[in-house]
Amino acid sequence: MQAIVSIGLFTLVTLVASIEYAPIVRLRNGRVYGMTQQVENGGKVYFYQGIPYGQAARFGKPQFAKPWSGIYNATYYREACPQHGLEQEPFGLGSKTTNISEDCLYLNVWRPRRNRFFPTRSVMVFFHGGTYKTGTIFSPLYDARHLANLGDVIVVSIQYRVGPFGFLYGNTTDAPGNVGLHDQILGLKWIHYNIARFGGDIAQLECMNVNMSSVIECLRNKTVEQILSVTKGQFLKNQMFLPIYGDELMPYKPSDALKEGKLNFGVDLLYGVNENEGLQYANLFVADQNNITLESIKESIKWMMHYYGDSSYSDIVFERYTSELLPNASKEMLLATLGNVWEDFIITCPTVLFAQEYAKKSPGRNFYSYRLAQSKCLNEPTLLSSGDEQVCLGEDVLYLFLGLDGKGHSTPITFNPEDRQLSKDMIYAWSAFAKTGHIRERFNNNRYWINAFDRSTILNAPITRTFNLNFTDYQMVSNMYNQSCDSFWKDKLFA
Ligand SMILES: *[C@@H]1O[C@H](CO)[C@@H](O)[C@H](O)[C@H]1NC(C)=O
Ligand SMILES: *[C@@H]1O[C@H](CO)[C@@H](O)[C@H](O)[C@H]1NC(C)=O
Ligand SMILES: *[C@@H]1O[C@H](CO)[C@@H](O)[C@H](O)[C@H]1NC(C)=O
Ligand SMILES: *[C@@H]1O[C@H](CO)[C@@H](O)[C@H](O)[C@H]1NC(C)=O
Ligand SMILES: *[C@@H]1O[C@H](CO)[C@@H](O)[C@H](O)[C@H]1NC(C)=O
Numbered sequence: 001m002q003a004i005v006s007i008g009l010f011t012l013v014t015l016v017a018s019i020e021y022a023p024i025v026r027l028r029n030g031r032v033y034g035m036t037q038q039v040e041n042g043g044k045v046y047f048y049q050g051i052p053y054g055q056a057a058r059f060g061k062p063q064f065a066k067p068w069s070g071i072y073n074a075t076y077y078r079e080a081c082p083q084h085g086l087e088q089e090p091f092g093l094g095s096k097t098t099n100i101s102e103d104c105l106y107l108n109v110w111r112p113r114r115n116r117f118f119p120t121r122s123v124m125v126f127f128h129g130g131t132y133k134t135g136t137i138f139s140p141l142y143d144a145r146h147l148a149n150l151g152d153v154i155v156v157s158i159q160y161r162v163g164p165f166g167f168l169y170g171n172t173t174d175a176p177g178n179v180g181l182h183d184q185i186l187g188l189k190w191i192h193y194n195i196a197r198f199g200g201d202i203a204q205l206e207c208m209n210v211n212m213s214s215v216i217e218c219l220r221n222k223t224v225e226q227i228l229s230v231t232k233g234q235f236l237k238n239q240m241f242l243p244i245y246g247d248e249l250m251p252y253k254p255s256d257a258l259k260e261g262k263l264n265f266g267v268d269l270l271y272g273v274n275e276n277e278g279l280q281y282a283n284l285f286v287a288d289q290n291n292i293t294l295e296s297i298k299e300s301i302k303w304m305m306h307y308y309g310d311s312s313y314s315d316i317v318f319e320r321y322t323s324e325l326l327p328n329a330s331k332e333m334l335l336a337t338l339g340n341v342w343e344d345f346i347i348t349c350p351t352v353l354f355a356q357e358y359a360k361k362s363p364g365r366n367f368y369s370y371r372l373a374q375s376k377c378l379n380e381p382t383l384l385s386s387g388d389e390q391v392c393l394g395e396d397v398l399y400l401f402l403g404l405d406g407k408g409h410s411t412p413i414t415f416n417p418e419d420r421q422l423s424k425d426m427i428y429a430w431s432a433f434a435k436t437g438h439i440r441e442r443f444n445n446n447r448y449w450i451n452a453f454d455r456s457t458i459l460n461a462p463i464t465r466t467f468n469l470n471f472t473d474y475q476m477v478s479n480m481y482n483q484s485c486d487s488f489w490k491d492k493l494f495a
């Protein structure tokens with residue numbers, strides 16, 4: 001491992017004055033030092049960046065990283081896993097790293113600097129998004145310093161293999177598929193073994209209960225670029241490499257596991273969606289953006305159902321989502337319609353329906369549902385007007401991580417006091433939930449965020465309550481997804 005230094009701390013501090021180092025932590029595999037980061041009001045957090053947790057052969061399951069001697073320099077970012085388009089990472093923020101390497105199983109750890117009476121802190125774990133195809137923990141979007149500081153929690157973000165490197169399925173022991181998920185699990189195990197050394201509370205991770213237990217040959221000889229080229233420019237279209245089920249890791253179809261009670265039930269959940277999850281994807285599904293017609297929308301829906309669902313219901317979906325469109329509907333309205341289908345089908349309904357079914361089998365647990373309706377939309381959709389009124393995919397992450405100052409990325413956004421307030425409210429609520437499983441906060445409009453379900457109705461006619469996060473006028477709303485999800489998508493998604 002190339003980045004290891006083997007000098008004592010004394011030398012280190014005197015030689016390099018520009019970095020303010022964080023204390024050395026002795027991990028199972030070796031020692032690391034990190035750096036301090038500034039937060040609000042002159043505060044600081046300790047940040048250990050790019051700690052290697054695993055290693056893996058191409059397409060193979062990962063193992064823990066080898067022990068090292070000396071002290072590992074965890075003060076700078078490392079490589080992302082092989083993928084395209086790191087320069088235009090989501091949100092136009094640009095990634096810190098544009099280098100890729102197959103040796104990419106790194107994680108980041110933030111911990112509040114201040115000491116406190118209690119011996120341990122709760123741990124929040126973050127897996128980056130990117131449809132299993134892109135993403136890196138070294139994106140400025142995922143800078144968790146404010147979350148760690150204000151929430152008084154330890155935050156760990158885990159990088160995992162994506163695209164063909166993470167999800168090529170060879171049905172052999174050296175290319176078993178789902179290795180990107182195996183990476184995630186190894187990262188969780190690393191936390192289990194090491195986080196106490198950062199003052200983290202491993203008791204809370206104890207309930208983690210995950211079962212671990214010739215084309216390929218040719219692909220082994222290819223370069224990273226050759227393998228990646230297969231997926232170039234195909235963001236959501238074919239050539240997808242996704243998690244599979246039926247293997248040792250995910251033996252059942254997830255919806256069957258949910259129905260048949262073969263999941264790890266009984267865990268509190270905080271879950272939610274943004275108001276316009278599908279919007280910025282809509283144009284990826286149309287062949288010619290300048291020539292969108294009702295007919296081409298029909299084709300796109302057919303295509304979407306074919307790849308991600310079941311073609312047999314594409315006509316019903318088309319009817320449902322276009323029946324109220326006037327014949328003179330604008331291009332923007334047609335695209336928005338397609339965005340609505342994608343949103344309900346792929347993100348919103350699977351999320352809320354999963355939670356509902358999960359809750360039925362988890363009596364006595366807490367469920368907190370949110371919908372973000374306040375926006376700093378950075379994903380200016382290509383054809384749709386007004387970014388700021390739309391709340392796009394991932395914006396909740398933006399508020400949770402960056403919202404306090406809106407700084408730290410290449411496209412500056414202005415955060416007004418309402419944005420800062422939302423950001424703080426989210427950090428306090430999320431971290432309280434991570435610590436206790438409850439959110440008891442009274443928000444500044446005197447509202448409480450209450451449980452999504454009532455114990456008395458959950459089994460029969462569940463009322464689902466969602467906390468609508470809208471410009472500090474937060475409201476609990478009942479049955480927000482009743483029409484779209486319960487009535488329309490449920491039987492299709494859980495068929
Ligand atoms: C650790 O890495 C940083 C960033 O590359 C570098 O500036 C610093 O000198 C390194 N520390 C030591 C002790 O080599
Ligand atoms: C990225 O690659 C360049 C050129 O090879 C190298 O100078 C730089 O140190 C690399 N950055 C990281 C984070 O590895
Ligand atoms: C994987 O291989 C096993 C044994 O060789 C075979 O029974 C099974 O059908 C294969 N699975 C797939 C999805 O090809
Ligand atoms: C999962 O692990 C449990 C024990 O923790 C075991 O009883 C069960 O058979 C495992 N399931 C699979 C599919 O391996
Ligand atoms: C892989 O490359 C090695 C050495 O370049 C070669 O001997 C071997 O035949 C190649 N294997 C395949 C399957 O192409």
Ligand SMILES: *[C@@H]1O[C@H](CO)[C@@H](O)[C@H](O)[C@H]1NC(C)=O
Binds near residue numbers: 291
């Ligand atoms: C739009 O598409 C239709 C049908 O595919 C085609 O006949 C027409 O020429 C296209 N118009 C433009 C401006 O490309």
Ligand SMILES: *[C@@H]1O[C@H](CO)[C@@H](O)[C@H](O)[C@H]1NC(C)=O
Binds near residue numbers: 329330
């Ligand atoms: C579309 O037609 C309706 C009446 O049929 C009209 O009220 C509306 O203004 C029209 N919209 C546009 C964008 O032309």
Ligand SMILES: *[C@@H]1O[C@H](CO)[C@@H](O)[C@H](O)[C@H]1NC(C)=O
Binds near residue numbers: 373470471
């Ligand atoms: C936010 O709430 C206000 C007042 O209830 C409402 O008028 C407005 O439409 C809401 N905005 C969004 C984006 O939901």
Ligand SMILES: *[C@@H]1O[C@H](CO)[C@@H](O)[C@H](O)[C@H]1NC(C)=O
Binds near residue numbers: 461479482483486487
């Ligand atoms: C939708 O909500 C109403 C109450 O507002 C309820 O009576 C009805 O059963 C719900 N429908 C579904 C499909 O859950």
